[in-house]
Amino acid sequence: MKKLLLIFALAALVTGASAQSFFTPVTADQLKSGEKALTGTFLIRPEFTVAGNVIKPVFIDGKFSSFDVSFASRVGFGASYSLYKLVNDQPYNLYSFAAQLSLATAERPNMGILLTASAFDLYGLSPSVGIGYDFVKDSPIKQNWFLMWGLGKTF
Numbered sequence: 001m002k003k004l005l006l007i008f009a010l011a012a013l014v015t016g017a018s019a020q021s022f023f024t025p026v027t028a029d030q031l032k033s034g035e036k037a038l039t040g041t042f043l044i045r046p047e048f049t050v051a052g053n054v055i056k057p058v059f060i061d062g063k064f065s066s067f068d069v070s071f072a073s074r075v076g077f078g079a080s081y082s083l084y085k086l087v088n089d090q091p092y093n094l095y096s097f098a099a100q101l102s103l104a105t106a107e108r109p110n111m112g113i114l115l116t117a118s119a120f121d122l123y124g125l126s127p128s129v130g131i132g133y134d135f136v137k138d139s140p141i142k143q144n145w146f147l148m149w150g151l152g153k154t155f
Helices: 002-018
Strands: 041-060 063-087 090-104 111-119 126-134 145-154
Touching (some): 063 126, 063 145
């Protein structure tokens, strides 16, 4: 089931990326100008996230015990569905939603998936929040989810 989910996600990424230049910077020519504040152009773009804080539930003997909080223990890379707008004739990313592959930097397990939402481009980085799931063999689902917040970069 997990392999099928990953194959579906990769197929969606390839389909969306083929419609545009995926790894080239967004240019003003790609965007349509609008008069309303939230109008713009939606693009599928690569996104990278560094988790500042990660909150995971801790279970002892199958019962919830507490939350474990770690700092800068995750990175993620994937595709985002991003809204761009022209501001002073320059492309500006208003917000984006991303599906990413999550890699742990200091804890076990090593890999998972991450769904994030980012907004407000602040000096090229965006505050990001998300929910994720770690792939752990022979472990109940309730023990493998996590919440995170950190910084994201949409390319």
